[in-house]
Amino acid sequence: MDAREAPSQRPDTLDITMEDGSNAASAGDSLEAPSNLVPFKDNILPQEESIDLGGAEFATPHEDSSATPSESLMDRLNDQMMESVMISDSPNNSEEEDVAPMDSFLDGGEDLKPAREDEGKEGSQEQPFNQLQAVFSGTDDPFATALSLSEVDRRHDAWLPSEETRKVLISVATQQYSPAYVESSRLTMPGLKFDNLQVDAVKDLMLRFLGEQAAMKRQVLTANSVEQSVIGLKQLVSSKNWRAAVDLTGRLLTAHGQGYGKAGQPTSHTTDSLQLWFVRLALFTKLNLFQNAELEFEPFGNLDQPDLYYEYYPTVYPGKRGSMVPFSMRLLHAELPQYLAKPQEALDRLHHLETICLAILDNLEKGLAEDGSMVTLTQENRQASLKLWRSRLGRVMYSMANCLLLMKDYILAVETYHSIIQYEPQQRVQLLSGIGRIFLQIGDVKMAERYFQDVEKGCQKGGPVTNTTCVLMNRAFVYLSQNNYTEAHATFLEVLKIDPKNPVANNNAAVCLLYLGRLKESLGQLEGLVQQDPTSYLHESVLFNLTTMYELESSRSTQKKQALLEAVACREGDSFNTQCLKLA
Amino acid sequence: MDVNQAKQEHLLALKVMRLTKPTLFTNLPVTCEERDLPGDLFGQLMKQDPSTIKGAESLMLGEMLTLPQNFGNIFLGETFSSYISVHNDSTQIVKDILVKADLQTSSQRLNLSASNSAVAELKPECCIDDVIHHEVKEIGTHILVCAVSYTTQFGEKLYFRKFFKFQVLKPLDVKTKFYNAETDEVFLEAQIQNITTSPMFMEKVSLEPTIMYNVTELNTVASGDDGESTFGKMSYLQPMDTRQYLYCLKPKAEYAEKAGVIKGVTMIGKLDIVWRTNLGERGRLQTSQLQRMAPGYGDIRLSLEMIPDTVNLEEPFDIVCKITNCSERTMDLVVEMCNTRSIHWCGISGRQLGKLSPGASLLLPLTIFSSVQGLQSISGLRLTDTFLKRTYEYDDIAQVCVICPYTSNEC
Numbered sequence: 001m002d003a004r005e006a007p008s009q010r011p012d013t014l015d016i017t018m019e020d021g022s023n024a025a026s027a028g029d030s031l032e033a034p035s036n037l038v039p040f041k042d043n044i045l046p047q048e049e050s051i052d053l054g055g056a057e058f059a060t061p062h063e064d065s066s067a068t069p070s071e072s073l074m075d076r077l078n079d080q081m082m083e084s085v086m087i088s089d090s091p092n093n094s095e096e097e098d099v100a101p102m103d104s105f106l107d108g109g110e111d112l113k114p115a116r117e118d119e120g121k122e123g124s125q126e127q128p129f130n131q132l133q134a135v136f137s138g139t140d141d142p143f144a145t146a147l148s149l150s151e152v153d154r155r156h157d158a159w160l161p162s163e164e165t166r167k168v169l170i171s172v173a174t175q176q177y178s179p180a181y182v183e184s185s186r187l188t189m190p191g192l193k194f195d196n197l198q199v200d201a202v203k204d205l206m207l208r209f210l211g212e213q214a215a216m217k218r219q220v221l222t223a224n225s226v227e228q229s230v231i232g233l234k235q236l237v238s239s240k241n242w243r244a245a246v247d248l249t250g251r252l253l254t255a256h257g258q259g260y261g262k263a264g265q266p267t268s269h270t271t272d273s274l275q276l277w278f279v280r281l282a283l284f285t286k287l288n289l290f291q292n293a294e295l296e297f298e299p300f301g302n303l304d305q306p307d308l309y310y311e312y313y314p315t316v317y318p319g320k321r322g323s324m325v326p327f328s329m330r331l332l333h334a335e336l337p338q339y340l341a342k343p344q345e346a347l348d349r350l351h352h353l354e355t356i357c358l359a360i361l362d363n364l365e366k367g368l369a370e371d372g373s374m375v376t377l378t379q380e381n382r383q384a385s386l387k388l389w390r391s392r393l394g395r396v397m398y399s400m401a402n403c404l405l406l407m408k409d410y411i412l413a414v415e416t417y418h419s420i421i422q423y424e425p426q427q428r429v430q431l432l433s434g435i436g437r438i439f440l441q442i443g444d445v446k447m448a449e450r451y452f453q454d455v456e457k458g459c460q461k462g463g464p465v466t467n468t469t470c471v472l473m474n475r476a477f478v479y480l481s482q483n484n485y486t487e488a489h490a491t492f493l494e495v496l497k498i499d500p501k502n503p504v505a506n507n508n509a510a511v512c513l514l515y516l517g518r519l520k521e522s523l524g525q526l527e528g529l530v531q532q533d534p535t536s537y538l539h540e541s542v543l544f545n546l547t548t549m550y551e552l553e554s555s556r557s558t559q560k561k562q563a564l565l566e567a568v569a570c571r572e573g574d575s576f577n578t579q580c581l582k583l584a
Numbered sequence: 585m586d587v588n589q590a591k592q593e594h595l596l597a598l599k600v601m602r603l604t605k606p607t608l609f610t611n612l613p614v615t616c617e618e619r620d621l622p623g624d625l626f627g628q629l630m631k632q633d634p635s636t637i638k639g640a641e642s643l644m645l646g647e648m649l650t651l652p653q654n655f656g657n658i659f660l661g662e663t664f665s666s667y668i669s670v671h672n673d674s675t676q677i678v679k680d681i682l683v684k685a686d687l688q689t690s691s692q693r694l695n696l697s698a699s700n701s702a703v704a705e706l707k708p709e710c711c712i713d714d715v716i717h718h719e720v721k722e723i724g725t726h727i728l729v730c731a732v733s734y735t736t737q738f739g740e741k742l743y744f745r746k747f748f749k750f751q752v753l754k755p756l757d758v759k760t761k762f763y764n765a766e767t768d769e770v771f772l773e774a775q776i777q778n779i780t781t782s783p784m785f786m787e788k789v790s791l792e793p794t795i796m797y798n799v800t801e802l803n804t805v806a807s808g809d810d811g812e813s814t815f816g817k818m819s820y821l822q823p824m825d826t827r828q829y830l831y832c833l834k835p836k837a838e839y840a841e842k843a844g845v846i847k848g849v850t851m852i853g854k855l856d857i858v859w860r861t862n863l864g865e866r867g868r869l870q871t872s873q874l875q876r877m878a879p880g881y882g883d884i885r886l887s888l889e890m891i892p893d894t895v896n897l898e899e900p901f902d903i904v905c906k907i908t909n910c911s912e913r914t915m916d917l918v919v920e921m922c923n924t925r926s927i928h929w930c931g932i933s934g935r936q937l938g939k940l941s942p943g944a945s946l947l948l949p950l951t952i953f954s955s956v957q958g959l960q961s962i963s964g965l966r967l968t969d970t971f972l973k974r975t976y977e978y979d980d981i982a983q984v985c986v987i988c989p990y991t992s993n994e995c
Contacts, residue, residue: 156619230621237625275621282614282626328616339612395615395642402613402644408783411817417643430640437608437645442820443785443860466638473647480605480649481864503634504647511606511649517715519669536634541609541648548601548651553711554671555597 150320155385157322158370160356161304168306173314187307190277190299191263192250194292197243201578202569209562209583218569223247233279240573242283249280263299269307270316271324278329285332287575290339293332302349303330321371327392335399343407350400357393361386394423410442429455429470436474445481452478469495469502476508485515503529503536511545523549530567538568543580551582558583595674596681596706598732598746603665603715604656605863606649609635613642659755659780661857661867664718670732671711678706681734685716688727694718696728706734719868720752755780755867758855762876766888766982770797770876772831774855778821784859784867785820791831793853794873796839802830852876883911884967886978889947891962894985900930900953905981907937907967908945915940915969919948922964926956926986929964954986 161169168186206215223244226232228251236245253259256273277300284293303325306312310320334349360370364386369375377385397420404413414435421428436451452474459467476491489512495505506529513522526546530537543564550557561583568576611633616626630641635648658664670683682702687694696716703712720726728748735741757779763771772791778784793799805812813819821827833852855871889904909915917937921929930951940946954960963979 152619156617234622234625237622238628240629278616279621282616282622285612286614288612326617326620328620332614398613398642402642405644408822410783410820424640427640430637430643434637434640434643434645437647440863441608441645442783443787443862443864444819445860445864447819477647477863483864483866508647508649511651514651514667515603515715517667517713519667519713520711535632539634541635541650544653545649545651548653552599552601552667552669554599554709555673 151381151384153320154322155370155381155388156327157310157320157324158360158385159309159323159325160359160371161306161309161323165304165306165309169309169311172306172312186305187266188269188300188305189262189264189267190296191258191265192253192260193263193295195247195250195260197246197289197292199243200574202565202572202574202576205565205578205581205583206569209558209565214566214569220244220574223251228252237279237283240575242287242573242575244574246280246283246287249276249283252276253280268313268316269324274308274324274329275326278326278332281329282332285336285339288339288577290336293336294340297333297336300325300333303333331395331399334396335403338403338406343403346403347400347407350396350403353396354393354400357389357396361389361393364389390423394420397423405438410438414438428458429467432458433470433474437477440477440481445478448481449478465498469499469505472498473505473508480512485512488512489516501533501536503533503539503542507537507542507545514549519549519553523553530564534567534571538572540577540580543568544582547580547582594742594744595672595676595678595736596732596734597671597673598683598730598744599669599671600728600730600746600748601667601669602652602655602658603667604652605865606651607862609646609648609650610644611636611641611646613644615642655750657753657781658720658750659753659867660720660723661755661859661869662720663866664720664726666716666728668714668716668730669711670706670713672706672708675708676737677708679704679735679737681706681712681732683712683714684731685714686729686731687718688729689722690724691722723752723754726750726752753780755784755859756857756869758857758871760855760874762852764879766891768835768887770833770852772833772852772874774829774831775826776821776829776857777826778823780861781823782861783820783822784861786827786857786859787866788856788858789829790856791833791853792856792870793833794851796835796850797833797853798836799853800832800834802832849875849877881908881910882976883969883974884908884915884917884976885910886965886967886981888982891982891984894987895954897957897986897988898953898955899989900951901984902949902951903962903982905948905950905965906945907940907948909940909942912942914942914971916971918968918970920966920968921950922966924964926954926960927962927964928953928955954984957986957988959983960986 164186200218200220203215203218203220206218221236221239221241221244223236226235226244226248228248230252233245233248233252236242236248250259253273253276256270256276257267258273258277277296281293281297284290284296300308303323308325309323310317330353334353335346337343337349338346359372363370363372364377364382367376369377370385370389397416401413401416401420404410404416417431417435417438421431424431432451432455436448436455439445439448439451452471455474456471459471472491472495476488476495479485479488479491489509492505492509492512495502496509499505506525510522510526510529513519513525523546526537526542526549530542530546546564547557547561550560561581565581565583568578568581611630613630613636614626615630616622618624627641630636631638633641635646637643637646664687668683668685670681672678680702683697684700685696687696696718697714706712726749728750729745730748731743731745733741733743755778757777759775759777761773761775763773765771774789774791776786776789789803790801791799803814805814815827851873852875854873856868857870858866858868860866885908887906887908889906891903892901895901907917916939919933919935919937921931921933923929930953937946937948952962960983961980962982962984965978965981966975967978968975
């Protein structure tokens with residue numbers, strides 16, 4: 001009596017067993033590409049440091065201590081360092097004067113943003129700058145530049161190290177220890193663990209479905225086709241060729257001595273090398289290669305090891321204090337475990353970040369410097385620092401709320417999103433609407449309506465257009481939850497009257513049409529959008545919808561999907577998630 | 585039996601897709617600060633992504649709807665919705681197309697099609713669409729049978745069927761417990777467990793009583809205009825979580841007399857449960873009639889009509905007892921009261937109460953005071969049936985809380 005369909009024809013319904021726990025409610029599944037663990041292939045990139053990369057910024061003196069300023073200057077700097085550490089309570093001995101960070105001059109000038117946030121001329125500082133003039137040749141007012149840069153640095157790099165780390169740093173500073181004597185277990189010794197990720201899934205599909213000739217026409221930027229520098233890296237990132245970008249970071253890191261196989265070997269760190277690591281790990285995350293990221297993050301421990309602080313390199317960064325680890329890297333490190341089914345660990349790490357942010361804000365409000373030392377900051381500096389750390393705290397809370405949502409702890413997630421409003425009041429409308437959507441996901445339509453009404457009340461003052469569209473979108477979702485697809489469709493169309501190019505409204509209107517039994521119309525609409533505006537509509541979720549409808553419509557869906565593949569091939573980089581084409 | 589007709593090439597293709605509610609697309613935010621190497625690149629990428637929330641790109645839950653990607657689970661009480669599409673894959677015009685959709689369960693066969701009339705003609709590349717809904721009322725195997733009959737342009741009559749099998753699972757586990765109070769009230773505790781794989785929002789859990797009872801639901805705390813649920817903010821049930829709902833049933837006045845004489849099994853009422861899941865997907869179930877075994881009262885039932893909760897130390901208070909003759913014969917009763925260490929009866933012990941016919945009851949007001957503080961149990965009533973010379977003892981009839989109204993100085 002039971003006849004089954006040939007498996008290639010979906011979406012016919014098939015046998016369901018009780019173990020089929022996956023339900024359509026978890027859209028998150030569509031996000032996760034299987035994490036590729038691409039092991040190193042023996043015959044590919046050379047690992048020696050003698051790669052000629054052509055970019056001048058990597059022949060830095062950081063690696064090589066012999067390139068530091070002259071001996072007498074060094075002695076004097078060291079003396080001053082010792083003084084400033086031993087008399088640390090004196091307000092005249094602040095950390096942020098004298099030396100401008102050397103690497104900022106070497107990175108093509110991109111980081112030079114002098115006096116953008118402050119004009120910190122602190123009269124109370126009386127340090128002899130004369131000796132240091134020699135270092136800054138050619139700049140207009142090295143004093144002011146140095147001061148303002150160092151203000152910005154100080155507030156961005158401030159961190160509260162753990163007790164153990166603090167002790168090590170103090171002993172390095174007072175030269176009780178030479179850095180060589182710190183236990184290697186407390187040092188960061190990273191190295192690449194994966195190489196040559198550049199697999200272009202789109203090209204593979206083209207080979208299988210469109211033939212070799214068509215596949216040859218595929219043009220993407222590769223790690224070889226750009227400048228082997230940060231500039232080239234940025235090109236790859238912005239053109240969405242993230243796999244190529246990951247490979248390029250690998251090459252640049254290899255030049256730093258942290259290439260494949262170097263994990264576990266002593267090395268030294270600079271701001272640049274850590275930024276490269278950050279970009280590499282961030283790209284792994286964007287590509288959903290979470291295990292790769294976890295493995296390469298491992299040598300960094302919990303980002304609190306002594307050799308990740310400026311104080312550990314008094315010869316390279318004299319006078320500089322704080323953590324070299326970018327705050328965004330800490331955030332990435334904290335968020336990662338939730339994508340590896342360890343959300344509790346992610347929460348723990350995020351709470352730790354939150355604690356430190358709150359401690360720093362507390363210090364600032366008490367009139368101290370970020371790390372608690374008794375330094376007088378000018379009013380502008382203090383305000384700028386408070387602003388920075390409040391926004392960082394807000395970002396940490398976003399991560400916590402997202403993590404709680406992933407764990408399906410809806411009550412805590414809602415509370416956390418709610419508390420972000422005090423840090424980001426300009427995002428109130430979006431946050432409240434987001435909370436409303438969470439309640440719709442739970443099924444509590446009444447509560448969702450209450451939040452949406454809150455949004456409406458706060459919006460009535462004739463504010464920006466985005467507020468009106470927001471209110472309409474919320475209304476449409478409520479209609480959806482009441483099974484009123486007709487009204488939902490009409491409301492999405494109202495959004496389009498105000499904002500005709502709104503991709504979300506267009507997509508959602510087409511989805512409503514399907515539920516109303518109007519498949520052809522829905523298909524026509526979506527297809528038209530993809531053709532007219534591929535930049536907006538060649539997006540995973542739209543393409544999932546389109547290919548699903550192709551399968552519902554006819555048996556010749558493969559041809560139509562191939563047409564989509566061609567459209568994708570012309571414009572999408574190597575990071576495109578080809579699962580949505582359903583051509584597997 | 586018509587099974588696979590793959591041998592014959594059909595001009596029409598039938599496709600079926602279950603329409604669960606769509607889901608909201610989620611993003612994975614990766615951000616950096618402007619001083620970091622990428623500068624504002626990551627920010628730009630997130631802003632350009634059409635599925636992020638503009639102005640709050642770190643918000644994970646977007647607004648873009650994604651169609652269901654798999655069949656998912658279906659539970660008893662939910663509505664099965666499905667899109668049925670018949671597409672003309674050929675190059676010729678097809679005539680007289682009749683599409684029928686039936687749902688076959690182990691016990692019955694239901695017709696689900698919206699229309700039963702044939703479509704006159706279907707041009708190439710066109711399709712006939714139908715969305716069917718059916719509230720699932722049985723557990724177990726269901727088979728959706730779709731039959732298409734049509735006539736080719738040459739007059740040939742063709743026909744094919746497709747079968748789609750799915751399982752309907754049980755969504756909730758309901759356990760009930762009855763508590764008999766000293767009065768005629770019965771308390772029902774219903775334990776409801778979510779045995780699905782996703783959270784459920786319990787929209788309504790109510791007890792529909794039988795004709796004999798009035799129900800008071802005890803699941804809201806009176807506060808403000810609406811009253812807050814006893815479950816507070818936890819408005820939804822996670823998978824495998826259980827909740828208890830409490831109801832108080834009181835027999836209606838006209839049945840109160842008989843309540844004491846009821847023996848055996850009685851029908852109390854039905855639980856009506858409505859829940860919602862993702863984007864308002866609704867489910868509804870009713871239990872069968874809940875039954876309660878009436879407690880055995882023996883020949884005479886003694887219950888309390890009126891008794892205060894809290895009384896003062898050494899102050900007499902009144903109670904009213906109701907004595908029901910649950911036996912088949914007339915009784916002539918004499919009441920005796922015996923004092924206990926803490927309970928002291930006032931009044932005349934050993935008086936006659938008069939004759940009591942079968943099924944009848946009488947009210948007996950009594951006065952007591954307590955000499956000990958705390959929760960005291962009322963004991964010491966004896967009823968003797970003079971006809972049979974049988975004595976019935978009643979101890980621990982009820983509890984009362986005895987407090988001392990004086991402060992320690994005055995006491």
